[in-house]
Amino acid sequence: MIHELNILDTPVSQERRPDWLRVKLPSGETFKEVSDTIRKYKLNTVCSEARCPNMGECWSAGTATFMLLGDVCTRSCAFCAVKTGRPPKELDWDEPARVTDAAAKMKLKHVVLTSINRDDRKDGGAPIFAETHRLLREVIEGVTIESLTPDFKGDWEALQTIIDTPPDVLSHNLETVPRKYRDVRPQAIYERSLELLQRCKDQGLRTKTGIMVGLGETREEVIELMQDCVNHNVDVLTIGQYMQPTKLHHPVTRWVHPDEFAEYKEIGEALGLEHVESGPLVRSSYHAERHV
Numbered sequence: 001m002i003h004e005l006n007i008l009d010t011p012v013s014q015e016r017r018p019d020w021l022r023v024k025l026p027s028g029e030t031f032k033e034v035s036d037t038i039r040k041y042k043l044n045t046v047c048s049e050a051r052c053p054n055m056g057e058c059w060s061a062g063t064a065t066f067m068l069l070g071d072v073c074t075r076s077c078a079f080c081a082v083k084t085g086r087p088p089k090e091l092d093w094d095e096p097a098r099v100t101d102a103a104a105k106m107k108l109k110h111v112v113l114t115s116i117n118r119d120d121r122k123d124g125g126a127p128i129f130a131e132t133h134r135l136l137r138e139v140i141e142g143v144t145i146e147s148l149t150p151d152f153k154g155d156w157e158a159l160q161t162i163i164d165t166p167p168d169v170l171s172h173n174l175e176t177v178p179r180k181y182r183d184v185r186p187q188a189i190y191e192r193s194l195e196l197l198q199r200c201k202d203q204g205l206r207t208k209t210g211i212m213v214g215l216g217e218t219r220e221e222v223i224e225l226m227q228d229c230v231n232h233n234v235d236v237l238t239i240g241q242y243m244q245p246t247k248l249h250h251p252v253t254r255w256v257h258p259d260e261f262a263e264y265k266e267i268g269e270a271l272g273l274e275h276v277e278s279g280p281l282v283r284s285s286y287h288a289e290r291h292v
Contacts, residue, residue: 018255020280021241040102065112065148066099068132069125073116075187079175079212081245082116091125096132100139110292111136113167114148114284119187124152126161133165144168144292146208148284154192156199163203168292169236170200171208173284174229177221184215184250194232201233208291209234210284212242216253219260223267230272236291237273239264240282256280 072087073080103111113132118125129147136143146169152158162170178190197207209229213222222239229237239261244252261278268276275291 017243020258021243021255065114066102068095068099068113068115068128069118070116074119075117077175077187078184078250079215079242079245081249087116087118087120089120091121091128093128093131095128096135099132100135103136103143104139108140109142110144110146111140112146112148114171115150117150117187119153122155122158123161124150124155124158126152126158129162130165133162133167146171146291148173149196151188151192151196154189154195159196159199163200163205166203166205168206169208170197170205171210171236171284172196172200173210174225176211176215177217177225179221180215180217194228197229197234198232201235206236206292207234208236208238208284210238210240210282212240213256213264214242214252214254215250222264223271226264226268226271226273226276229268235274237268237276237278238282238284239268239276239278241280 067082070087070092071083072085073082074084074087076084099111099113113129115125115129126149129149133145133147136145145167147162147167148171149159149162151172172193174190174193175188176184181188181190193209197209201207211222211225226237241256242250242252244250258280261280261282265276265278268278277291
């Protein structure tokens with residue numbers, strides 16, 4: 001069946017981003033030190049791989065989000081700049097130690113981890129998350145950890161591997177409203193992602209999820225999603241503006257005004273979410289240290 005384009009899916013011009021989406025170019029000694037450390041330890045960051053607009057701000061403040069399991073993802077989400085393909089079969093068991101060494105050198109007290117999807121493996125790469133958690137706590141006294149995980153294709157044994165060596169915040173992004181999954185996140189299932197968050201909450205973890213707006217969703221759909229988060233006991237929700245990484249990716253359908261982001265925050269917290277981080281430049285790991 002052909003998907004009929006409606007007015008919500010009409011692209012906007014990419015050449016005329018509003019003033020509130022302009023960011024400063026990366027600079028400064030701390031930015032250089034973070035960049036050099038990441039290069040030295042041969043690590044990937046979601047900051048650079050996903051072309052995050054906040055990279056300059058975060059790296060200049062000495063923070064970065066480490067991306068585990070390589071830089072080639074097995075999925076083909078229409079919003080994401082990370083490369084799609086077939087990653088190396090074997091896990092890199094030196095990676096947890098390199099991440100820990102880099103985090104210690106950067107004197108991080110809060111570490112954010114994420115990863116590509118490894119649908120080629122039954123365990124989804126979960127053991128690498130668990131080992132990284134273990135080493136970070138062993139080496140950095142008092143460290144707090146947020147891990148943004150894949151859905152492991154609903155393999156709850158893989159998820160349990162992470163829960164058994166838990167981060168302080170377990171994050172898993174819904175990304176968009178359920179109606180847009182076929183276009184934006186075709187290999188994911190909305191209900192499965194909600195179940196993952198609920199399973200983590202049932203075992204006592206602090207949970208967090210994030211979405212993008214400007215993909216063709218309606219205001220009512222965003223509010224319904226927030227209610228779903230409340231119903232599944234999610235603690236923290238992030239909402240940010242989607243920005244098309246290349247012409248081959250899903251188009252931006254509208255630039256959401258900062259006032260609307262402020263309204264989403266007010267509505268979400270009134271519905272029962274503990275904290276909603278909502279703004280044009282918000283990404284899942286933005287100001288993550290506040291969400292512990």
